[in-house]
Amino acid sequence: MKQLKEQLSTLFDKYLDEFKEINEYIYNNPEIGRQEFKACEILSNTLKKYGFETTVNYANIPTAFLGKFSSGKNGPKIAILAEYDALPEIGHGCGHNIFGVTSIATGILLKEVMQDTIGDILVIGTPAEETFGAKVEMAELGIFDDIDIAMAVHPTGESHKRSGSSQAMEAIQFTFKGKTAHAAASPHEGINALDGVITLFNSINALRQQTLETSRIHGIISNGGEAANIIPDLAVANFYVRAKTLSYLKELVEKVKNCAKGAALATGTTLEIENYETSFANLVTNKKLSEIYEKNLKLQGVTEIGDGGSSGSTDMGDVSHCCPTIHPHFPLTKAHLIGHSVEFANATIQPEAYIGMKEATLAMALTAMDIFNNKDLLAEIKTEFINNKNL
Ligand SMILES: [Zn+2]
Numbered sequence: 001m002k003q004l005k006e007q008l009s010t011l012f013d014k015y016l017d018e019f020k021e022i023n024e025y026i027y028n029n030p031e032i033g034r035q036e037f038k039a040c041e042i043l044s045n046t047l048k049k050y051g052f053e054t055t056v057n058y059a060n061i062p063t064a065f066l067g068k069f070s071s072g073k074n075g076p077k078i079a080i081l082a083e084y085d086a087l088p089e090i091g092h093g094c095g096h097n098i099f100g101v102t103s104i105a106t107g108i109l110l111k112e113v114m115q116d117t118i119g120d121i122l123v124i125g126t127p128a129e130e131t132f133g134a135k136v137e138m139a140e141l142g143i144f145d146d147i148d149i150a151m152a153v154h155p156t157g158e159s160h161k162r163s164g165s166s167q168a169m170e171a172i173q174f175t176f177k178g179k180t181a182h183a184a185a186s187p188h189e190g191i192n193a194l195d196g197v198i199t200l201f202n203s204i205n206a207l208r209q210q211t212l213e214t215s216r217i218h219g220i221i222s223n224g225g226e227a228a229n230i231i232p233d234l235a236v237a238n239f240y241v242r243a244k245t246l247s248y249l250k251e252l253v254e255k256v257k258n259c260a261k262g263a264a265l266a267t268g269t270t271l272e273i274e275n276y277e278t279s280f281a282n283l284v285t286n287k288k289l290s291e292i293y294e295k296n297l298k299l300q301g302v303t304e305i306g307d308g309g310s311s312g313s314t315d316m317g318d319v320s321h322c323c324p325t326i327h328p329h330f331p332l333t334k335a336h337l338i339g340h341s342v343e344f345a346n347a348t349i350q351p352e353a354y355i356g357m358k359e360a361t362l363a364m365a366l367t368a369m370d371i372f373n374n375k376d377l378l379a380e381i382k383t384e385f386i387n388n389k390n391l
């Protein structure tokens with residue numbers, strides 16, 4: 001394993017200038033979800049250049065891609081997932097530029113060291129993590145169902161962080177409709193839609209006391225009326241409801257919807273409820289797979305590995321319900337970084353960022369080789385996955 005690590009390290013250093021160039025190109029050309037044409041092109045073309053069979057418009061998503069290398073026999077299928085969408089205004093404040101490059105780097109290095117190893121490497125380009133979450137669509141299409149393991153490593157600050165959990169999430173929009181009237185002259189002739197929204201907020205605030213600590217319910221009033229002297233006939237609230245598991249999310253969403261129904265009844269308004277963004281499942285980390293990844297970080301001399309987070313939501317969650325998955329983090333710097341900030345984006349192109357990137361790339365490649373070469377490991381990973389499913 002030490003020898004393989006050295007070989008991967010030399011290969012990474014050999015390709016580093018090219019990886020840097022791609023990272024900086026995506027950094028300088030930030031594209032928001034489903035518009036990542038430049039990033040998709042450069043990442044998939046680089047895989048093609050190094051011998052991967054590539055498909056763009058994968059899963060009928062214009063900026064998704066698949067890079068595949070198969071040793072030609074029936075072996076484990078290992079997927080490395082790439083993200084490369086940016087945020088409006090602040091560009092790569094979530095670091096998906098270096099995320100994408102790390103994923104293709106892992107594929108390229110793995111292919112070079114595979115030799116007689118039997119198995120498939122799939123590098124899957126998954127757009128719009130920040131918004132529509134293409135992995136959710138891909139999961140629904142069954143793309144991850146015959147994959148043996150999936151890995152994706154996200155940048156962060158301070159230190160490596162082991163794969164944690166994330167919250168299952170539903171984005172719900174409540175539209176209350178009433179009737180306008182002069183707010184001073186004839187308020188009794190109006191039906192106040194804003195009162196529906198305010199009652200909804202108050203009911204949810206009461207509900208909050210009876211929810212599990214690990215859940216979150218947070219919302220805004222996206223339309224609260226036109227003028228203070230008109231009884232609003234339309235008011236809209238957008239909420240995110242998050243929970244640790246899909247089953248608790250379902251229960252909580254039902255209660256939140258009941259708050260809205262109660263608010264409509266109390267105010268005499270009519271109510272429409274719809275999902276305004278893609279819902280995400282919670283991330284279930286495969287512990288065995290996570291242990292192997294951690295062992296391979298330590299093999300490189302990494303000593304500081306923190307715990308992964310549990311709040312927030314990601315479409316990697318949906319992948320983790322289809323196949324054994326890990327989603328750890330690698331450090332861009334030893335300093336603390338605030339996610340979704342300009343400072344975070346800047347950190348992705350500093351020399352220090354490539355230290356963490358190299359460690360993550362090698363740890364993913366070594367983990368893949370461990371699984372290609374040891375059937376018992378994969379069996380253990382799969383047993384855990386099945387047991388988790390039955391919970
Ligand atoms: Zn983000």
Ligand SMILES: [Zn+2]
Nearest residue numbers: 094096129154
């Ligand atoms: Zn992100």
